Every structure is written in C-alpha cells, then in structure tokens.
Amino acid sequence: MPEYSHTVENETIIEKITNNKIVVGIGFLVGLVFIALVSINIIQAFKRPSTTKTPVVLQGDETKYFTEIKRATQGGVNAEAYWSFDSTKLVFQGIRDGHAPCDQIFTMNADGTDVKQVSVGEGKTTCGYYLKDGKSIIYSSSMDTYGKGCPPAPDSSFGYVWAVYKMNMYKADATTGQIIKNLTSSDYYEAEGTLSPDGNTIVFTSTRDGDLELYTMDTNGDNVKRLTYTPGYDGGAFFSHDGKKIVWRANRPRGSQLGNYLDLLKLGLVEPVNYPMDIYIMNSDGSNQKKLTNIGGANFAPSFLPDDSGIIFASNQNHGDTRQFHLYIVDVDGKNLRRVTTGGTYNLFPHFSYDGKYLSWSSDRDASAPHLMDVYVAKVSDLIKKN
Numbered sequence: 001m002p003e004y005s006h007t008v009e010n011e012t013i014i015e016k017i018t019n020n021k022i023v024v025g026i027g028f029l030v031g032l033v034f035i036a037l038v039s040i041n042i043i044q045a046f047k048r049p050s051t052t053k054t055p056v057v058l059q060g061d062e063t064k065y066f067t068e069i070k071r072a073t074q075g076g077v078n079a080e081a082y083w084s085f086d087s088t089k090l091v092f093q094g095i096r097d098g099h100a101p102c103d104q105i106f107t108m109n110a111d112g113t114d115v116k117q118v119s120v121g122e123g124k125t126t127c128g129y130y131l132k133d134g135k136s137i138i139y140s141s142s143m144d145t146y147g148k149g150c151p152p153a154p155d156s157s158f159g160y161v162w163a164v165y166k167m168n169m170y171k172a173d174a175t176t177g178q179i180i181k182n183l184t185s186s187d188y189y190e191a192e193g194t195l196s197p198d199g200n201t202i203v204f205t206s207t208r209d210g211d212l213e214l215y216t217m218d219t220n221g222d223n224v225k226r227l228t229y230t231p232g233y234d235g236g237a238f239f240s241h242d243g244k245k246i247v248w249r250a251n252r253p254r255g256s257q258l259g260n261y262l263d264l265l266k267l268g269l270v271e272p273v274n275y276p277m278d279i280y281i282m283n284s285d286g287s288n289q290k291k292l293t294n295i296g297g298a299n300f301a302p303s304f305l306p307d308d309s310g311i312i313f314a315s316n317q318n319h320g321d322t323r324q325f326h327l328y329i330v331d332v333d334g335k336n337l338r339r340v341t342t343g344g345t346y347n348l349f350p351h352f353s354y355d356g357k358y359l360s361w362s363s364d365r366d367a368s369a370p371h372l373m374d375v376y377v378a379k380v381s382d383l384i385k386k387n
C-alpha cells in the first residue's frame with residue numbers, strides 16, 4: 001500500500017503502484033521481462049501525446065454521490081489537487097511529459113484548462129496549496145537541501161523503505177512561480193501544508209523534533225506551534241470549514257516496531273506500513289484527539305465534507321482487495337462508514353471545493369499505462385451536500 005504523507009505519500013504511491021503491478025505480474029510472467037515491459041510502457045506513456053480524451057463515466061454508487069465527472073488532466077502522474085478558496089482553480093503536483101523527472105507543482109482551471117508549472121523546476125516539489133488571496137501558493141521542495149536535481153532514492157539495503165526527504169516550505173507567486181518567502185529553512189522534512197479557512201494559519205508536518213508530527217504556523221512562517229506528541233507518523237492534516245477541527249492520518253507503532261520506526265526515521269526512512277494507518281480528528285489547538293477509523297489497513301488523505309459533518313478519505317479496506325484504494329466517508333463521530341468510489345484501482349486525495357459543489361481527487365480509472373494517475377473533478381449530489 002502507498003505511503004501516507006504528501007511527499008512521502010505521493011512518492012510511495014507511485015513506487016507502490018509500480019510495485020503492485022510488478023508483484024502481480026511476477027505471478028503470471030517471467031519477472032524481469034515483465035518489469036522491462038512495464039518500464040517501456042511507462043516510458044511510452046510519458047512520450048505519447050497526452051491528448052486522448054477517454055469518455056469518463058460514473059460507476060456503481062458513484063452515481064448516487066456525483067451528478068457528473070470530468071477528467072481534468074490527461075496523462076502523467078497527477079496527484080494532490082487542492083482547490084483555491086474561490087473554487088475556480090486547482091494546484092497539484094505532477095510528473096508530466098516535458099517537465100522535470102520528479103514532482104513539480106502545477107496550477108489549472110477547475111475544468112482542466114490552462115495547466116501551468118508554477119514551481120521553479122528544481123528538486124522534488126510537492127504539497128501545493130493556495131493562499132486565501134489566490135495570488136500566492138505554498139509548496140515544499142528539496143531544491144535547497146539536495147540541489148537542482150531529484151533527491152537520491154532511498155537505500156534499498158534497509159529493505160522495503162521510503163525516504164522522508166529534507167524539504168523546506170516556500171511561498172511563491174501563483175502566476176509567475178517566483179519564490180516570495182522561505183517559510184522554513186531547516187534540514188528536516190517540512191511539508192504537507194494546508195490552510196485554515198480564514199487563510200491565516202498553515203498546518204503542516206515536520207520532523208524537527210525527531211518524529212513526524214503536526215504543527216501550525218502563520219503564513220509568513222512565524223509563530224510555530226506543535227500539535228501532536230505521540231510517536232508515529234502524524235501527517236496530511238486539513239482544517240474543517242468552520243476552522244474548529246483538524247483531521248489527519250497517523251500510525252502508532254508500538255513496542256519493537258516503535259524502536260524500529262524511530263531508528264529508520266533517524267536515517268530519513270520510513271517503512272511503507274507494517275501497522276495500520278488511521279484517520280484522527282482533534283480541535284484545531286491540538287486538544288481532544290480521537291481516532292475515527294477502526295478497520296485496519298491503510299486509511300489516509302482525509303478532508304472534511306462541505307458541511308463538516310463527516311470526513312472523506314482513501315482506504316484499502318472494506319472492498320475485498322487491499323491493493324485497491326477507494327474513497328469512503330465517515331461521520332465525525334466515527335459512525336456510518338460508506339463507500340463512495342467504484343471505478344479504477346486508485347482513488348486518492350479527495351478535496352471538496354470551498355463552495356461545496358465539486359470534489360477533486362486522483363484516480364487511475366482511465367490510465368493508459370500502469371501507475372499513471374489523473375485528476376478528476378466531479379459535481380457532487382445533494383447526498384453529499386446535505387449529509
């Protein structure tokens with residue numbers, strides 16, 4: 001299953017997707033030949049002009065939750081598309097034809113027109129989010145910690161692990177991409193930033209205190225406060241629309257697993273997952289932390305419904321194939337779990353537009369080759385709006 005934070009998450013989802021296909025493939029074919037074929041497919045997929053418009057359809061219960069769906073991107077690996085406050089634009093990260101070989105930040109109109117790279121093209125760049133004025137964005141990049149190229153792949157001698165890269169957070173002009181301010185300047189992982197509804201506070205994930213924990217800061221990088229203290233990976237946080245709550249995902253390794261987790265983290269590595277990842281909710285000052293999911297497996301990428309009555313998130317549980325990730329909704333009291341998506345094998349990073357009318361997420365439902373993902377935008381039905 002994929003890794004669970006933005007950066008680590010996206011990285012690992014890509015790697016995991018590849019990995020799943022390879023593992024599945026080895027079952028049927030001669031491993032190396034298959035891997036070579038997969039690689040060629042991927043390369044060809046990236047080289048193919050990305051203009052094919054696949055008809056996009058809603059499947060199963062999706063027709064209850066959505067009235068229409070549009071594929072907003074056409075090719076590449078596109079993930080973590082989050083709305084501007086005026087609900088007209090999306091900022092997302094992508095590995096796309098004609099751009100750097102590791103993630104860059106792009107913006108587009110909600111209908112998929114006017115895609116523009118807005119990161120400077122150096123380093124691995126992830127976790128974009130609009131500031132409230134719509135004129136600037138925040139994102140994380142490895143450009144000042146590892147230089148212009150992509151950061152090194154994790155050391156495979158530690159087994160099946162992924163890197164928690166040293167990355168810093170930046171504020172940049174949403175149109176020109178020019179960096180306006182360094183929000184952090186550290187040798188740690190500083191990423192997964194999203195905004196409070198009043199636009200004044202960033203919640204983010206950092207390793208600055210020796211564990212992956214959640215923090216808030218002002219939009220100029222000042223006034224940093226720590227919100228979580230429990231050992232394990234706390235990340236991927238989003239505010240509720242009334243600003244009172246924060247939802248996030250965490251794993252809680254215990255005993256020898258905890259020792260192993262902390263040892264690896266010191267080396268800048270995390271294990272994909274040997275322990276469940278769950279959805280948690282707390283007050284936005286860090287008080288009253290509660291676990292919302294109890295279904296095992298990997299539950300991540302949570303964000304609030306438009307009326308804050310529930311949480312939408314991605315899970316590999318409850319649909320009979322843990323290699324598939326689908327979107328689920330659960331009420332804020334942890335009850336009434338319901339499945340939302342049916343199409344594709346990956347449905348990740350759901351985020352409602354601020355006007356409550358649309359949901360964006362990433363899916364492979366029309367992908368032309370293994371492990372490619374596009375951003376989809378669906379108009380939500382009253383079932384979600386009134387829920």
Ligand SMILES: *[C@@H]1O[C@H](CO)[C@@H](O)[C@H](O)[C@H]1NC(C)=O
Nearest residue numbers: 143144179180181182183185
């Ligand atoms: C951000 O930090 C980098 C690396 O220290 C530095 O080169 C750059 O000038 C800084 N940018 C701004 C806008 O302060």
